[in-house]
Structures are given as structure tokens and as C-alpha cells.
Amino acid sequence: xxxxxxxxxxxxxxxxxxxxxxxxxxxxxxxxxxxxxxxxxxxxxxxxxxxxxxxxxxxxxxxxxxxxxxxxxxxxxxxxxxxxxxxxxxxxxxxxxxxxxxxxxxxxxxxxxxxxxxxxxxxxxxxxxxxxxxxxxxxxxxxxxxxxxxxxxxxxxxxxxxxxxxxxxxxxxxxxxxxxxxxxxxxxxxxxxxxxxxxxxxxxxxxxxxxxxxxxxxxxxxxxxxxxxxxxxxxxxxxxxxxxxxxxxxxxxxxxxxxxxxxxxxxxxxxxxxxxxxxxxxxxxxxxxxxxxxxxxxxxxxxxxxxxxxxxxxxxxxxxxxxxxxxxxxxxxxxxxxxxxxxxxxxxxxxxxxxxxxxxxxxxxx
Amino acid sequence: xxxxxxxxxxxxxxxxxxxxxxxxxxxxxxxxxxxxxxxxxxxxxxxxxxxxxxxxxxxxxxxxxxxxxxxxxxxxxxxxxxxxxxxxxxxxxxxxxxxxxxxxxxxxxxxxxxxxxxxxxxxxxxxxxxxxxxxxxxxxxxxxxxxxxxxxxxxxxxxxxxxxxxxxxxxxxxxxxxxxxxxxxxxxxxxxxxxxxxxxxxxxxxxxxxxxxxxxxxxxxxxxxxxxxxxxxxxxxxxxxxxxxxxxxxxxxxxxxxxxxxxxxxxxxxxxxxxxxxxxxxxxxxxxxxxxxxxxxxxxxxxxxxxxxxxxxxxxxxxxxxxxxxxxxxxxxxxxxxxxxxxxxxxxxxxxxxxxxxxxxxxxxx
Numbered sequence: 001x002x003x004x005x006x007x008x009x010x011x012x013x014x015x016x017x018x019x020x021x022x023x024x025x026x027x028x029x030x031x032x033x034x035x036x037x038x039x040x041x042x043x044x045x046x047x048x049x050x051x052x053x054x055x056x057x058x059x060x061x062x063x064x065x066x067x068x069x070x071x072x073x074x075x076x077x078x079x080x081x082x083x084x085x086x087x088x089x090x091x092x093x094x095x096x097x098x099x100x101x102x103x104x105x106x107x108x109x110x111x112x113x114x115x116x117x118x119x120x121x122x123x124x125x126x127x128x129x130x131x132x133x134x135x136x137x138x139x140x141x142x143x144x145x146x147x148x149x150x151x152x153x154x155x156x157x158x159x160x161x162x163x164x165x166x167x168x169x170x171x172x173x174x175x176x177x178x179x180x181x182x183x184x185x186x187x188x189x190x191x192x193x194x195x196x197x198x199x200x201x202x203x204x205x206x207x208x209x210x211x212x213x214x215x216x217x218x219x220x221x222x223x224x225x226x227x228x229x230x231x232x233x234x235x236x237x238x239x240x241x242x243x244x245x246x247x248x249x250x251x252x253x254x255x256x257x258x259x260x261x262x263x264x265x266x267x268x269x270x271x272x273x274x275x276x277x278x279x280x281x282x283x284x285x286x287x288x289x290x291x292x293x294x295x296x297x298x299x300x301x302x303x304x305x306x307x308x309x310x311x312x313x314x315x316x317x318x319x320x321x322x323x324x325x326x327x328x329x330x331x332x333x334x335x336x337x338x339x340x341x342x343x344x345x346x347x348x349x350x351x352x353x354x355x356x357x358x359x360x361x362x363x364x365x366x
Numbered sequence: 367x368x369x370x371x372x373x374x375x376x377x378x379x380x381x382x383x384x385x386x387x388x389x390x391x392x393x394x395x396x397x398x399x400x401x402x403x404x405x406x407x408x409x410x411x412x413x414x415x416x417x418x419x420x421x422x423x424x425x426x427x428x429x430x431x432x433x434x435x436x437x438x439x440x441x442x443x444x445x446x447x448x449x450x451x452x453x454x455x456x457x458x459x460x461x462x463x464x465x466x467x468x469x470x471x472x473x474x475x476x477x478x479x480x481x482x483x484x485x486x487x488x489x490x491x492x493x494x495x496x497x498x499x500x501x502x503x504x505x506x507x508x509x510x511x512x513x514x515x516x517x518x519x520x521x522x523x524x525x526x527x528x529x530x531x532x533x534x535x536x537x538x539x540x541x542x543x544x545x546x547x548x549x550x551x552x553x554x555x556x557x558x559x560x561x562x563x564x565x566x567x568x569x570x571x572x573x574x575x576x577x578x579x580x581x582x583x584x585x586x587x588x589x590x591x592x593x594x595x596x597x598x599x600x601x602x603x604x605x606x607x608x609x610x611x612x613x614x615x616x617x618x619x620x621x622x623x624x625x626x627x628x629x630x631x632x633x634x635x636x637x638x639x640x641x642x643x644x645x646x647x648x649x650x651x652x653x654x655x656x657x658x659x660x661x662x663x664x665x666x667x668x669x670x671x672x673x674x675x676x677x678x679x680x681x682x683x684x685x686x687x688x689x690x691x692x693x694x695x696x697x698x699x700x701x702x703x704x705x706x707x708x709x710x711x712x713x714x715x716x717x718x719x720x721x722x723x724x725x726x727x728x729x730x731x732x
Binding site: 024303305308316319320321323324337339342343346349350352353356362 | 390669671673674682685686687688689690691692693696698700703704705706707708709712715716718719722723726728731
């Protein structure tokens with residue numbers, strides 16, 4: 001039987017991202033975490049549900065921006081409003097973590113925090129819990145814990161963690177994190193994969209409130225100071241002071257400001273199926289498929305009809321039908337007032353199309 | 367100066383067709399002639415307007431089915447309701463011509479009739495008038511007149527007219543029609559084009575009421591008898607008898623039942639740009655184009671944005687944008703509740719997709 005979760009385990013879901021790689025399904029007001037990309041369920045809702053049994057519901061927090069906070073209230077009416085932490089502005093992940101830490105430390109100074117993105121698909125749930133409990137146990141020793149995914153190919157879209165010595169002989173395996181490597185070029189990525197001992201950085205972390213506070217002060221004193229001010233303001237419920245301190249925190253990432261400089265980082269191997277659902281072709285893993293390998297994610301009464309067509313990806317919402325005739329390896333998206341058609345192997349470059357839409361003066365479509 | 371049109375020139379627009387080659391823009395209740403395929407104007411409206419100055423407005427008739435008669439009333443409120451001739455059922459073109467002949471002969475026994483499809487694009491208008499007046503002058507001598515288009519390629523989708531001796535030395539050129547050849551296979555079509563003397567059958571005719579009545583009796587006595595009964599009923603305003611006679615007319619085409627068997631058929635060379643707008647790629651000739659050869663026909667606020675894309679055809683209606691990214695030579699259609707994507711060189715086979723939609727039980731989309 002798995003050991004019960006420590007009573008003080010909190011989860012912080014980072015839901016601030018905009019994301020252009022799912023345009024036109026995702027828009028400014030409807031980022032990727034609100035798309036039904038987890039077997040038809042909204043990613044954010046699936047992320048919350050995935051934590052059930054690991055953290056008490058009132059210890060699950062969402063950090064987000066004001067626009068999305070409203071949308072969360074509308075889309076997830078059951079989620080406690082006072083567990084939505086609103087960033088006064090977007091300032092990258094380090095201030096976001098500082099704000100979450102201050103908010104949690106003010107109510108539970110002995111907390112252990114899981115920090116995780118809102119928009120990944122992770123399965124199965126039981127293994128996800130096992131892996132996080134393993135991380136929480138290591139975090140209790142004072143380490144910052146990351147989770148690393150065994151690379152399946154030389155991806156250039158992920159950061160890599162270079163693993164050092166085994167942390168212990170527990171399960172899942174854990175290693176001293178020797179070095180963080182930002183998104184590499186293809187040659188470097190190939191070398192990482194051939195060499196072994198490199199894991200993809202999943203963007204999931206576990207640490208105690210004490211450890212992350214210390215690590216912020218150590219890694220980036222300006223960040224550490226802002227974090228301490230946020231905590232002081234949170235303890236006394238001074239919202240304005242909290243926001244002021246947040247705005248003064250350096251605009252930087254938690255990886256760069258803290259993780260790469262921290263003294264003790266341990267990487268636990270992620271023993272789950274992990275999918276960051278990076279672009280439309282990821283639908284192949286979470287949608288439905290026909291015999292010809294046409295994958296579809298259809299919501300709100302949408303349908304697909306394919307004839308003499310193979311290997312396509314369709315994403316459609318609302319009462320409309322996408323008909324494919326004689327086409328191959330395309331992405332076809334039909335959502336709201338926009339239709340997108342692009343080859344599957346260009347779907348990762350969709351940002352260029354979004355820039356083109358912007359340059360055409362069609363911000364209304366973004 | 368062109369000679370004035372004979373005062374008794376009537377035009378009969380045949381608007382009964384369904385047409386699957388523009389699905390999902392065209393549907394059961396909205397056949398091709400209702401699509402804005404003539405530089406953004408509805409084909410039927412453009413066909414009517416093209417006759418202005420040739421026939422008096424009250425001598426322009428539309429033969430159609432009951433459903434489309436209603437739609438015509440809605441879409442063309444200025445068109446005289448009593449000039450819409452409603453076929454009690456679809457019975458191919460021979461009964462359609464007989465019904466139109468009876469209706470016109472009842473009010474104007476000395477009439478000359480132009481019979482033409484509702485869904486072609488023909489330009490320029492002045493040349494179209496000149497060509498029809500030439501046909502009307504020849505029809506006045508008792509011949510059945512067809513119009514033939516100089517083939518630009520060995521098309522297999524059109525019937526061909528084999529030309530014999532020159533009819534006279536007038537302009538545009540006119541020839542005795544030696545033989546009608548139905549849609550040929552590619553080898554035969556190539557032979558026609560190489561050999562010369564073959565013209566595409568444009569589906570436009572001119573004849574006098576007397577000539578066509580005689581030719582129907584000669585070519586297909588059952589048709590001729592039905593036509594005479596229709597005329598008797600039309601003269602006395604007996605609608606039920608007219609419909610009864612129509613329903614007894616053989617279900618056959620005017621080409622097969624009459625033209626191929628007629629004694630004197632003259633083909634006038636069509637000196638216009640003639641486009642039967644057979645499938646979506648025809649939009650290249652009537653829509654807008656960007657520098658990369660992406661052609662679009664956009665109605666009702668629709669837009670197109672193309673990036674790194676070439677040679678595509680977009681048809682969209684309503685407030686929606688079709689975004690093309692990195693694609694080539696596709697047809698993308700977004701109308702109402704359906705989106706279609708197919709390669710340009712498969713657009714002519716769209717009937718197969720329509721059959722697939724029907725087989726999938728989605729008659730609601732047709």
C-alpha cells in the first residue's frame with residue numbers, strides 16, 4: 001500500500017500561459033489549459049482532478065492572471081475562489097513561484113509544495129501520485145526536487161536535466177541533478193540522447209516552503225527579497241503590499257534564477273506517460289482515431305468525415321462537420337470564426353501563422 | 367450598331383439542377399445557381415441581368431422546381447413571380463423544354479426562344495448579345511440553333527458538336543451541326559481537339575416555338591404529343607392538365623430526344639468567355655487572387671489569410687477566416703456547418719465525398 005500523502009502537501013498549478021501553438025482553438029482569452037485536450041476534458045480541470053487523493057482540495061492552488069481567473073470561475077464553478085492566486089501582471093515563473101510560496105507559507109508554514117503546469121496530460125494517476133510522494137519524501141530532506149522524463153527522441157523543444165549520482169536506491173529512481181540544459185539544438189539533443197543520463201525537464205517540482213525560500217535568496221537575492229516581502233504582506237493580508245513586492249521581483253524564470261544555481265537539486269524519474277501537448281499533432285495521443293489514422297478531437301457536437309484520407313489531425317468545436325477528401329497528413333482546425341489548414345509537420349511552427357494574423361491587423365482572431 | 371433584338375425574343379433559364387460539385391457550399395436547398403460564383407454575384411441573378419437589353423424583362427422565364435421557386439422569390443424579389451415556371455417534378459431537360467415552350471407559345475405563338483442554363487459565367491455581355499442575335503436570325507429560318515465553344519483542352523466533362531459545312535459567311539461563324547457526341551473518353555476527346563471542327567456543347571439554344579414543336583414531334587413522338595397537350599392546357603389555363611401532360615412526357619434529355627435527331631441544326635460559334643463553373647477550381651477565374659496564386663471567393667464577411675501557401679482555392683461564407691499555413695494546391699471550403707478540405711485535382715470527384723456523407727447517414731449536411 002502506498003504511504004498516505006503528508007498532510008501538509010499543497011499543489012500549485014501554474015496557469016498563466018497564453019500559448020499560440022493551438023491557434024485558432026486557443027485564443028488570448030482562452031489559452032491552451034482551457035482546451036478539451038485531455039481525452040475531451042479541459043486540461044486545467046484534468047490537472048486539478050489528477051491531484052485528488054494526493055492533496056486535500058483546499059490545498060490545491062491555481063496561480064493565474066486576472067483574465068483567466070474570471071474564466072476559471074466560469075469554467076470550474078466548483079473550484080474555491082480563495083484558492084485562485086491572481087498575479088497582478090505576467091512576470092515569468094520566478095515571481096509566480098514566489099507569490100505562491102508566500103500565499104501558502106502564510107497559512108501553512110510547514111507546507112511542502114508541488115508546483116506543476118496546468119496544461120499537461122499525465123497518466124496513469126496512481127503512478128503520478130506515487131512519483132510525487134517519492135518527490136515529497138526527498139523534498140522533506142531539504143532538496144529541491146524536479147521530475148525528469150526519459151527522452152524518446154532528440155527533442156529540441158524541451159530543457160534537459162543532466163543526471164549525476166543516484167540519490168538513493170528508492171523507487172522511482174532519483175538522481176542528483178548535475179546541470180540544467182536549456183532547449184538544445186538538434187545536434188546537442190542527439191548527443192544527450194545517445195550519451196544517456198539526460199532527462200527532459202517536465203516542469204514539475206516539489207519542495208518545502210523553507211527550501212524554496214532559502215534557494216531564492218541564494219540564487220537571486222533580489223528575487224529572495226521580493227519573496228520575503230510578499231510573505232510578510234501575505235501574513236498580514238496586505239494585498240496592495242503583496243502586489244507591489246510582486247511587481248518588483250525580477251522578471252525571470254524559476255529554472256534560471258533558482259534551479260540552475262541551487263545547491264541540492266534531486267531529479268526523480270517521471271514513471272508516467274507525460275505529454276506536454278505541445279501542438280496539434282499531440283491530439284493523436286488524446287483524441288479518437290479511424291482506421292486510416294485520421295485523429296480527431298471533436299467537442300460540442302463537431303464531427304469528422306474522411307474519405308481517401310490518411311494521417312490527418314482534426315480539431316473542431318461546435319455543431320460543424322469537417323470533411324476530408326483525398327488529403328494526407330494535414331492539420332485541420334475549425335473553431336469559432338476561424339479555420340486553419342496546415343501540414344502536420346508545420347504545426348510546431350504555428351507561431352509564424354499567428355504573427356502573420358497579427359501583422360494582417362486581425363488581432364480580433366487572436 | 368447592333369441590330370435591335372427581335373421583339374418576340376424570349377429567354378428560358380433552366381434552373382432545376384442540384385449539383386454536388388460545390389458541396390458543402392451547395393446543398394439540396396441551395397444549388398449551384400444560388401451561389402455567388404459570378405464575381406461575387408449569384409449565378410442565377412447574373413444570368414438574368416445578362417439578358418437585359420436582349421429580351422424585355424417580362425419575356426425572361428425561369429423553369430425550376432417547387433423548392434427553388436420559393437428560394438428564387440426570396441433571393442430575387444424583383445423577378446416577376448408569374449414568369450417562374452414550376453415543374454411538377456424533375457424529368458430531365460426534354461419535358462422542361464416542352465413545358466417552357468407550351469407556356470410561351472400560349473402567350474406569344476410567334477416567339478423565338480433562347481434556352482440557357484442558370485449557372486454559367488459568360489462574358490462580355492455585348493458579345494453574348496451579338497452571338498444570340500445571330501442565333502435568333504438563323505433560328506428565324508427554321509433551324510434549331512446551338513452554340514459551340516472552341517475547346518481549349520480535351521475535356522471529358524462536356525458534350526461535343528461535330529461541325530459540318532459553314533452555314534453562311536456571317537459573324538460569328540455558324541456551321542451545320544453534323545453530329546452530337548456525348549461526353550467522350552480522354553482518347554476520343556484528344557482526337558476531337560487534334561482533328562479540329564469539334565466544339566463544346568454550351569447548353570445554350572435558340573429556336574422558334576414552331577421549330578421546336580415540330581422537332582419534338584419528329585424526334586420523339588411521345589414527347590411531341592406531351593408537348594402539344596401541355597400547349598393546349600396552357601392556352602386554356604388548365605394547370606392540372608398541364609402538370610398531367612408534363613408527368614407523362616418521357617424522362618429524357620433535349621439533346622438525345624430532339625437535337626441529335628433534328629433535321630436542321632446549326633451551331634453558332636460562341637465568341638464569348640464561357641465558363642460552366644464546373645467545380646471549385648473554377649473560382650480561379652471568378653474570385654480574387656493573391657501574389658502566391660491563392661484564389662478566394664469570400665462572401666458575407668469571410669476572409670482568407672495565407673502564409674507560405676500557394677495555388678490554393680478558398681470558398682468561405684459568413685464571418686469567418688480561413689487561415690492557410692504551408693499548404694499548396696488545396697481546396698478549402700467553409701460554409702455553414704461544414705468545412706471541406708481536398709486537393710485541387712480531386713475537386714472534380716467531389717461527388718464521391720457527397721456519397722460518403724450520405725452513406726454516413728448525414729443527409730442533414732446535403
